[in-house]
Amino acid sequence: MIFKGLILIAAVFMPSVLFGQEIIIDSLGLDSSSILNKYEVAYLDSLFASDKYDFNHKKVAFIIGEERFWAKTLISKDKYFKLIKRPNATYGNGIYVLNETEKKDSGGYDVIVISQCRAFNPKDLITILNGIKKNDK
Numbered sequence: 001m002i003f004k005g006l007i008l009i010a011a012v013f014m015p016s017v018l019f020g021q022e023i024i025i026d027s028l029g030l031d032s033s034s035i036l037n038k039y040e041v042a043y044l045d046s047l048f049a050s051d052k053y054d055f056n057h058k059k060v061a062f063i064i065g066e067e068r069f070w071a072k073t074l075i076s077k078d079k080y081f082k083l084i085k086r087p088n089a090t091y092g093n094g095i096y097v098l099n100e101t102e103k104k105d106s107g108g109y110d111v112i113v114i115s116q117c118r119a120f121n122p123k124d125l126i127t128i129l130n131g132i133k134k135n136d137k
Contacts, residue, residue, distance in 0.1 A: 029081025034059045034109070040081070044113065048095050058110040061129055065117020072117070074128050080113065102126055 027039035036044065041055045062080040066072045075083075096112045102122065103109060106129040114120055 025085065028085070029078040032076035032078045034061060034077065036060055036077070040077070047093060051095055053095060053097060053111065055111070059108050061106070061109045061112045062115070063112055063117075063120075063125060063128055064115050065120075070117055071114050071120035071125060072128065074131070080115065083115065096120070096122065096125060098126075106130065 024039050027037060028043055029040070030037065036055055036058070044055045044060075045053075060077070062075050062077060063071045064073050064075055064080075064083070094114045096114060098106060098109055098111065105126050109129060112125055112129070114125075
């Protein structure tokens, strides 16, 4: 149990050490706004460093999968950060950067953070953002 706790602590704080950004875990997910605070930006920038995407001043949507397979449900930012703060949380993360047409069709979102799923269809993501339940795969 202690070992799992150490892994969680390392997973949350190691990106800040590696990339020189201060991340205060208690400052993540304080509201449901789609605009991130500086700590949320730092956390996501470090989490998705290999994607080289800058989250500053971006409108961000968070989508999770159901039964860890298909991306299915739009959740609020505060709910997303509550999920990642949970001990023993194990799920994959990814991002999908919207092109200009998708951005317009989605209501102005720049990027989608996708968690707890293995597969998604870009068309389905826009449908989810618009509040329409997609068909089961």
